[in-house]
Structure formats: structure tokens, C-alpha cells
Amino acid sequence: MNVRLLYFARLRxxxxxxxxxxxxxxxxxxxxxxxxxxRGGVWAEELAPGRSFRVAVNQELATPDTPxxxxxxxxxxxxxxxx
Amino acid sequence: MNVRLLYFARLRxxxxxxxxxxxxxxxxxxxxxxxxxxRGGVWAEELAPGRSFRVAVNQELATPDTPxxxxxxxxxxxxxxxx
Amino acid sequence: xxxxxxxxxFDLNAEVExxxxxxxxxxxxxxxxxxxxxxxxxxxxxxxxxxxxxxxTEKALAAIGEDAARRWTLIDATIIHRVGRLLPGDPIVxxxxxSRHRGDAFAACEFIMDYLKTQAPFWKKEETATGARWVEAxxxxxxxxxRWHPPGSEA
Amino acid sequence: xxxxxxxxxFDLNAEVExxxxxxxxxxxxxxxxxxxxxxxxxxxxxxxxxxxxxxxTEKALAAIGEDAARRWTLIDATIIHRVGRLLPGDPIVxxxxxSRHRGDAFAACEFIMDYLKTQAPFWKKEETATGARWVEAxxxxxxxxxRWHPPGSEA
Numbered sequence: 001m002n003v004r005l006l007y008f009a010r011l012r013x014x015x016x017x018x019x020x021x022x023x024x025x026x027x028x029x030x031x032x033x034x035x036x037x038x039r040g041g042v043w044a045e046e047l048a049p050g051r052s053f054r055v056a057v058n059q060e061l062a063t064p065d066t067p068x069x070x071x072x073x074x075x076x077x078x079x080x081x082x083x
Numbered sequence: 084m085n086v087r088l089l090y091f092a093r094l095r096x097x098x099x100x101x102x103x104x105x106x107x108x109x110x111x112x113x114x115x116x117x118x119x120x121x122r123g124g125v126w127a128e129e130l131a132p133g134r135s136f137r138v139a140v141n142q143e144l145a146t147p148d149t150p151x152x153x154x155x156x157x158x159x160x161x162x163x164x165x166x
Numbered sequence: 167x168x169x170x171x172x173x174x175x176f177d178l179n180a181e182v183e184x185x186x187x188x189x190x191x192x193x194x195x196x197x198x199x200x201x202x203x204x205x206x207x208x209x210x211x212x213x214x215x216x217x218x219x220x221x222x223t224e225k226a227l228a229a230i231g232e233d234a235a236r237r238w239t240l241i242d243a244t245i246i247h248r249v250g251r252l253l254p255g256d257p258i259v260x261x262x263x264x265s266r267h268r269g270d271a272f273a274a275c276e277f278i279m280d281y282l283k284t285q286a287p288f289w290k291k292e293e294t295a296t297g298a299r300w301v302e303a304x305x306x307x308x309x310x311x312x313r314w315h316p317p318g319s320e321a
Numbered sequence: 322x323x324x325x326x327x328x329x330x331f332d333l334n335a336e337v338e339x340x341x342x343x344x345x346x347x348x349x350x351x352x353x354x355x356x357x358x359x360x361x362x363x364x365x366x367x368x369x370x371x372x373x374x375x376x377x378t379e380k381a382l383a384a385i386g387e388d389a390a391r392r393w394t395l396i397d398a399t400i401i402h403r404v405g406r407l408l409p410g411d412p413i414v415x416x417x418x419x420s421r422h423r424g425d426a427f428a429a430c431e432f433i434m435d436y437l438k439t440q441a442p443f444w445k446k447e448e449t450a451t452g453a454r455w456v457e458a459x460x461x462x463x464x465x466x467x468r469w470h471p472p473g474s475e476a
Contacts, residue, residue, distance in 0.1 A: 006374070008442065008444060010444070052458070059380050075377065079439075080438070080439065080441060081443065081457070082413075083402070083413070089219070092291070135303070139219070139287070142219075142225050158222065161289060161300065162284075163284065163285070163286060163288055164290045164302070164303050165282065179334040182354065190358060190409045192356055196352070196353050197351070197354075198352075199349075199350045200423065201341070201348055203348045268353065271353070272430070272434075276427045
């Protein structure tokens with residue numbers, strides 16, 4: 001299946017990409033993050049377990065076990081700082 | 084000594100007076116209230132112990148034992164309802 | 167601190183702008199406006215008249231504001247209360263508090279309103295279909311003010 | 322409920338009047354405006370740029386407002402957040418809540434701000450003398466939001 005990935009703010013700048021479409025065979029957010037970390041370099045560093053970032057699936061805040069379906073919109077971003 | 088008495092809101096209407104100057108020989112708010120109650124009628128009724136009213140001396144909220152000096156401004160009024 | 171007791175309406179924008187003007191360290195302004203409602207204690211209200219105790223009113227409002235400034239880290243505050251005859255929908259009271267961070271502004275603004283409701287000498291008389299009546303004080307207002315200073319906790 | 326994410330400034334008077342217009346049962350409007358400060362974490366800030374996640378932002382703000390409306394007795398609420406480049410002194414966010422009684426308006430307004438700070442996808446990038454930097458999330462904001470929903474208390 002394909003998922004659409006979005007990156008925001010400091011993570012967008014550090015990863016050097018704002019959005020991408022990724023072919024992905026896993027079932028959860030945790031598995032998707034493992035695929036991204038496997039890219040190594042800044043991906044492994046910024047998305048390491050224990051780093052402070054958030055994931056939203058279809059525009060709702062998600063957890064590692066949130067399931068992913070085909071065409072899911074998955075956003076990865078730093079803790080929010082608005083208001 | 085003389086004290087200046089002010090009455091507000093429902094008490095002003097019930098007592099039928101907005102202000103008066105009173106010759107008074109006592110020393111505290113409690114003694115002044117006793118003098119006013121001794122007028123009988125609506126005075127005894129509205130200022131009876133247990134009725135809900137407030138006293139300010141020189142524009143500060145007072146208690147029964149607040150002392151009174153000559154020319155004190157003493158206001159008697161219902162619980163406030165502004166805001 | 168600006169304290170005003172007036173018959174005229176106030177302008178929320180103008181008051182908030184005056185409160186923070188030239189202060190680029192203001193991160194937060196919490197404000198409250200109280201309005202005359204058309205219904206109170208089950209009766210339709212046609213109008214109300216606000217009476218106050220000139221002299222004591224201004225002192226009481228200033229004391230409430232200074233107390234707030236001691237309890238929280240504030241930059242400035244404005245308290246305006248109207249008097250005279252008001253119609254349903256008319257604004258009655260404005261409290262606005264400027265601070266660096268929002269927690270101080272929110273807490274001080276609510277504190278000022280709670281104390282104003284129980285300590286400042288204003289009285290409302292309502293005109294209803296069955297005649298005029300003085301509004302009775304609410305025990306919920308005493309309870310709101312007591313939240314900030316539980317009996318016996320301080321002098 | 323009005324939810325808006327916009328580059329333009331907002332008008333506090335106009336928003337508060339729209340919020341309560343034609344509703345004579347409104348007794349209280351609590352509002353909050355957050356401003357860009359000229360100093361943050363010890364550095365002078367020349368300007369800031371607010372980025373957001375279009376689509377999710379509006380949903381998150383609406384969800385926060387609806388949550389407030391379930392917790393308190395509200396008449397209406399307005400939430401406006403600006404995005405794009407802002408200068409010190411510029412207003413960033415407006416939350417205004419109308420209710421019959423002030424306790425509901427104050428609590429809901431502060432609740433919305435606390436949740437907005439931790440749940441709505443906005444990010445600030447500040448321009449300082451030593452370059453641009455992304456603002457780091459504050460643990461005090463998480464703590465403020467957690468006040469309303471202690472861990473483990475509800476689903």
C-alpha cells in the first residue's frame with residue numbers, strides 16, 4: 001500500500017523534505033517509523049526512540065500502535081508551539 | 084462626637100434616608116448599630132443581628148468591633164451585587 | 167493600573183490597546199466583559215440601574231487590583247465598572263490584565279472579577295414586569311471569592 | 322462556533338460582538354489574546370514565522386472547542402490563530418467564550434488555550450540576532466493542559 005508522508009517545521013528542515021509518497025507493507029505507525037529510521041543518517045537520528053516528535057494519522061494525533069490503511073496521510077512533526 | 088452615616092440601595096429605600104449626621108457617644112460599630120436599632124420600627128427590623136448587611140468605616144469594610152473616631156464616615160448597605 | 171467608574175460605555179479594543187501599548191514584553195491579555203442579561207432569577211428584565219458608593223468604589227477596585235498584582239506577575243490591569251441605567255445586552259464591567267505569560271493573566275482576571283463581585287460597593291436594581299427589585303447577593307459569588315483565600319488560611 | 326486560521330490580524334471588538342450578537346442571555350464573555358513578544362528564552366526576537374498543518378489545524382481547533390462545550394455550559398466560542406510572519410507586539414491568537422455566567426466562560430477560555438498550546442499543529446520560528454531558531458515546546462504547557470485531565474483519570 002501507499003502512504004502519504006508530511007513533515008513540518010524543524011523536522012521538515014532537518015529531513016530536507018516536506019512530503020513524499022511511500023510504498024509500505026507494514027500495519028502500524030511503529031512499523032512505518034522503523035522503515036524511516038532504516039534510511040539512516042538524519043532519519044535515524046531525528047526519529048530515534050526517545051526523541052521528541054509527534055505523529056498524526058489522517059490529521060488525528062496517533063500512537064505507535066495506530067493502524068495504517070492504504071492512502072493514509074501520516075504527518076511527522078515536533079511538539080507544537082503555537083498560541 | 085459626630086459620625087456621618089450613609090445608606091445605600093435597598094437599605095436607603097427601606098430606611099427612607101440616604102445620609103445623616105449623628106451625635107454618638109460610643110466607641111465601635113456595634114455600639115452605633117445598637118443606637119440605630121433603638122429607633123425601633125424598620126431600623127430594628129433591618130439592622131437586627133442576623134440580617135444580611137455590611138458596614139464600612141471611612142470607606143473600608145468594617146466589623147462590629149471596628150473603632151469609630153469623631154467625624155467618621157460610616158456606611159450601611161446590603162451585600163454588594165455589582166459586576 | 168486604570169480604575170474607572172463611569173456611566174458611559176467602554177471600548178474593549180481601546181482599553182486592551184492602552185493596556186499593552188508600547189510594552190513588547192506583553193505576551194498575554196486576558197479580559198472579561200460582563201453584560202446585563204434579559205432574564206434573571208426567572209423574570210424578564212427590562213432594564214437595570216446600578217447604584218454605587220462614590221469614593222469607596224474606586225478605593226475598593228484599586229485594592230482588588232493591587233491584591234492581584236501582589237499575587238501574580240502582572241504588567242498592568244484595567245478595571246472599568248459602569249453605573250446608572252442599563253438595558254439588556256449593555257456591557258456592565260470590564261476587567262483586562264496584561265502579563266508575560268497567560269497563566270498569570272487568566273488567574274488575576276478571574277480573581278479580580280470574583281473579588282469585585284463580593285467586595286466592591288455596587289448594587290443592581292432590576293425593572294421587571296411586576297415592578298422594580300433589588301438583586302440579592304448570591305452565595306455562589308461568596309464561594310467564588312473564597313476559593314482564592316480559604317477561611318483561616320492567611321491574615 | 323467560529324474557527325479560523327488566517328494571516329490577517331483580527332479585531333477583538335468585532336469578534337466579541339459577533340460572538341454575542343442577538344443573544345441577550347449572554348452574561349459573560351471571557352477572552353484571551355496572545356501576542357508576539359520581543360524577548361524569548363533570553364534572546365531579542367525581531368520577528369517570528371508561524372507554520373501550521375493545513376487541514377489538521379482547523380480540525381484540532383474545532384475538537385478543542387467542542388471538548389470545552391461538553392465540559393462547561395457555553396453559549397458560543399471563537400478561536401482564531403494567525404499564521405505567517407509576525408512582528409513583536411502583533412496579536413497571534415484570540416480565544417473568546419460567551420456564557421451565561423462567568424465561571425464557565427473563564428474556565429473554558431483557559432482550557433481552550435491550554436489545549437491549543439499542546440494539541441494544535443502550529444510551530445513558531447523566531448528570528449534573533451544569532452539567526453533563526455525553532456521555538457522548543459515548554460513542559461509548562463504540557464503541565465497546564467494536564468491540569469484539566471490528570472493522567473489516568475478518564476479515557
